[in-house]
Amino acid sequence: MTVLDDRPILVAPRQWAFVDKVTGKARIATCMPGCEANHSMDMEQPTHPEDIWCEIVGADVHMPVNTNGYAEDFRVLGVKLSMIPFSRIPAERVPHAVVEVVDDHWMEGLDPDGLATVISTLEQRVQALRSTHARLVAIRAQHGGGLI
Ligand SMILES: [Zn+2]
Structure with missing residues (x-):
């Protein structure tokens, strides 16, 4: 897990091969610069291209929130950088931010x-x-x- 900041990413994007689950053919994926995702499962078995997600995830913060009569800890204001290189949505094929307002409630494609x-x-x-x-x-x- 990384503390996201404004330092430039100096690592060259990783490239790796995978078998496209749809076509059965080998393809090359290029990670988002600085991607921290472990793509080993994507490399080891046929993968649907849209299931390949690159991420740089920030540290979690939890706060007590009362949703049903008593306070429970929920993640709030989570943030990560993401890229889905083979997404059908063009905006997701480039690095973008994803903000989690509260546990599992996300603003995507920012x-x-x-x-x-x-x-x-x-x-x-x-x-x-x-x-x-x-x-x-x-x-x-x-x-x-x-x-x-
Ligand atoms: Zn990646």
């Missing part, structure tokens, strides 16, 4: 502008949280020194 929009929206929400935090601190102070 190009740089799309990811910038997500970041901007979340920055606005963080600012709203900061304002709410300041208001909460003030209200609790009025309510009796923050003690309930």
Whole structure:
């Protein structure tokens, strides 16, 4: 697992062969630069080309979320870089971002502008949280020194 940052990826993309499960013919796959996926299963057995996914995954963060009467830890704001070299969707054939809002609820296929929009929206929400935090601190102070 990697901490995603803005350092350039200096490793040349890997190329490897696999047997196309649809045609039965050998094909060459070229990984996304910096891909951390273990493609050994893709190489060892016939693989549907669209099942080949390249990824660089960031560290997980969990927060307690109440969905059914008690708090459970859910992953929130997960992010990874992905590329599906043989996807039917052209936007997925190039490196793109995937953001997990909360456990298994993903925003997929984010190009740089799309990811910038997500970041901007979340920055606005963080600012709203900061304002709410300041208001909460003030209200609790009025309510009796923050003690309930
Ligand atoms: Zn790969």
